[in-house]
Amino acid sequence: MNKDGDTEDRIFEAAQAAFHEHGFDGARMADIARRASINQSMLHYYFRTKEQLFDAVFRKAILAVLPPAIAILGEDGPLLAKLERFAHRYVGILQANPHIPAFILFELRRNPEAIGRLAGETAGPVFARFRGDVERAVREGDIRPIEPSHLLANVVGLCVFPFVARPMLQGGLGMGNEAYDGLLRTRADHVADFLRHALRP
Amino acid sequence: MNKDGDTEDRIFEAAQAAFHEHGFDGARMADIARRASINQSMLHYYFRTKEQLFDAVFRKAILAVLPPAIAILGEDGPLLAKLERFAHRYVGILQANPHIPAFILFELRRNPEAIGRLAGETAGPVFARFRGDVERAVREGDIRPIEPSHLLANVVGLCVFPFVARPMLQGGLGMGNEAYDGLLRTRADHVADFLRHALRP
DNA sequence: GTCTATACCTCGATAGAC
DNA sequence: GTCTATCGAGGTATAGAC
Numbered sequence: 001m002n003k004d005g006d007t008e009d010r011i012f013e014a015a016q017a018a019f020h021e022h023g024f025d026g027a028r029m030a031d032i033a034r035r036a037s038i039n040q041s042m043l044h045y046y047f048r049t050k051e052q053l054f055d056a057v058f059r060k061a062i063l064a065v066l067p068p069a070i071a072i073l074g075e076d077g078p079l080l081a082k083l084e085r086f087a088h089r090y091v092g093i094l095q096a097n098p099h100i101p102a103f104i105l106f107e108l109r110r111n112p113e114a115i116g117r118l119a120g121e122t123a124g125p126v127f128a129r130f131r132g133d134v135e136r137a138v139r140e141g142d143i144r145p146i147e148p149s150h151l152l153a154n155v156v157g158l159c160v161f162p163f164v165a166r167p168m169l170q171g172g173l174g175m176g177n178e179a180y181d182g183l184l185r186t187r188a189d190h191v192a193d194f195l196r197h198a199l200r201p
Numbered sequence: 202m203n204k205d206g207d208t209e210d211r212i213f214e215a216a217q218a219a220f221h222e223h224g225f226d227g228a229r230m231a232d233i234a235r236r237a238s239i240n241q242s243m244l245h246y247y248f249r250t251k252e253q254l255f256d257a258v259f260r261k262a263i264l265a266v267l268p269p270a271i272a273i274l275g276e277d278g279p280l281l282a283k284l285e286r287f288a289h290r291y292v293g294i295l296q297a298n299p300h301i302p303a304f305i306l307f308e309l310r311r312n313p314e315a316i317g318r319l320a321g322e323t324a325g326p327v328f329a330r331f332r333g334d335v336e337r338a339v340r341e342g343d344i345r346p347i348e349p350s351h352l353l354a355n356v357v358g359l360c361v362f363p364f365v366a367r368p369m370l371q372g373g374l375g376m377g378n379e380a381y382d383g384l385l386r387t388r389a390d391h392v393a394d395f396l397r398h399a400l401r402p
Numbered sequence: 403g404t405c406t407a408t409a410c411c412t413c414g415a416t417a418g419a420c
Numbered sequence: 421g422t423c424t425a426t427c428g429a430g431g432t433a434t435a436g437a438c
Contacts, residue, residue, distance in 0.1 A: 007421080031412060039423060044415060052276075068236065068342030089303030102310060108368050109224065109303060123373035144398065149374050149384055150391045153363050161358030164365070167309050169357075172324035173350055176395035183350055190351045197345065198399035208403080230432060240405060245433060 010036040012056065015043075019061045020099045023106045024050075025181060032156050058107060063102045066122060068093055069156075073078040074126045079137040081197065084192040090159045091188035097185075102164045127152065154198075160192045209247050211237040213257065216244075220302045221260045224307045225251075259308055262301045267323060269294055270357075275327045280338040281400065284356060285393040291360045292389035298383075303365045328353065344400040355399075359392045 005013070014035035018027040029050055033040040047053035072086045094101060108115055134148040162169060162184060170180040206214075215236035219228040225366045230251055234241040248254035295302060311315055335349040361368060363385060371381040 012359035021310070023224070023226065025224065026281075026311070028412090031410090040414090041416080042422070043422085045421070048415095050414065075247070104369075105303065105306060105365055106310065108366070109222070109307065110227070112303055112368035116368040117303075119369045119372035120375055124375050127373050128375070146395075147387075147391065149376075152374070153366075153370055154359060154395060156353060157358050157362030157366070160366070161362050162354050164306055165309070165354075165358070165361070167317040168320045171320035172328050173353070174321055174325050174329070175350075183354075186348070187351070190348065191389075194326065194347075194351075194355060194399050197401075198395050200398075231430090236421095241432090242406085242434080243404070246403075251432065381432090 007036075007042060009037060009103050011043055011046055011053075013052050015047075016060070019054055020061075020103045023103070024054050024110060027054075042058060058103075061097075061103055062118070064097055065093060065100050065104070065117075070123055070126045073130050079133050080196060082133075083195050083199075086155060087159060087191040087195065088188040090156075091184075091191065094159065094163050095184060098163055098166075101160050105164055141201055144201045146199065150157060155191075155195065156195065159187070162187055208237075208239060208243060211239060211252045212244055212247055212254075216248075216254050217261070218257050220255055221262075221304045224304070225255050225311060228255075244349075259304075262298075262304055263319070265298055266294060266301050266305070267320075271324055271327045274331050280334050280343060281397060283334075284396050287356060288360060288392040289389040290397065291357075292385075292392065295360065295364050296385060299364055299367075302361050306365055342402055347400065356392075356396065359395065360388070363388055 007140075011032070014032045017035060018032045023029075026137045027050075029043055032053075033043055036042075043050075043053060047056065069086070069090050072082065072089055075082060075085070100165060104115075110189055131148040134143075134146065134151055138145050166180065170177075173180075175183070212233070216228075218236060218244045219233045222228075228251075230244055234244055235255075237243075243250075244254060248257065270287070270291050273283065273290055276283060276286070288336055305316075331353060332349040335344075335347065335352055338344045339346050367381065371378075374381075376384070
């Protein structure tokens, strides 16, 4: 598949493709080696075990998707503008990495507690602050009264769901690949719009 | 685990638990046999192969979740009332089967085309009708202008997402199991409310 | 229908030459 | 660092007695 880059990079990219596609249990070390045009024993030379190779891939996926989102929610300024920025940047990130959300949810089942803890540590403080932001915006009449936890689930879900449920939605809506890509391209604007309407006092 | 019911039922229930928890690749036939307090060769006597046993479990999961949702969207009456009913009944179904959505999304990766086709066949006609309902509601001024495909993704996603992303959301929000269960209990009301506000003209 | 025993294979991991 | 060869565990599936 790929002969560029040094060996470790080739292995990592091949592993990334395999794990994103099949998850930990479904991926095969032999397949990864083949994709990297390399011998299977090299995988162990560089990453010791399948588990460690997976961890490297998973860590990269998390870092690509979580910190940017958290950063936006932690910014200053009016809540509505922030949510709008969030929708645009987050959907943009997901469009650049469309398979990552499903990959993370996939892993969520193998290791719910670990990921829950991780989420608590990294996102916890920002979410707590977000809760405060919402309550203040409500008090000041910027948005209608709403429960912050539900709102957060809404915002994230509206951005992420079309990516993780793509095959089902696309099939159900009778769309082709191009049509659904078009829907994803307009997604950020739609979500921003939807939130603005849903939150107006 | 369970010695009631005839053998085939015991096997099916054990398989259901195992597949829901670990997915096809992660589930083990030996584990299923153990859960059913039965010999491993019995699995093959009743279901031939792991694949066929899985298919039986998957079919049941789809039937538990898809037709009821479709039925609601196909009903008559004003769009907003229908969406409200959808939120309540669908979240109710998911609460009774909280692991099914993740299970289906899981399988979505092993077999995207097949499930896409299935969704197209069963949900396609109803979704097409839903599109018409939305356009009519917009024309008649019942709701503000909105793109039907996006709206459908929103409605389904708002109901489903808190179930599939539970470990991550629960961890991020710093909630315990009881607190998150509470959030899920108020979810239907919240979604109905959120949609009503988001769609008012 | 249910059991035990086992065949057969795939997979992750290692040994050891180069 | 990279290869070939192979080990050993663990997986699905079957054979065959009862």
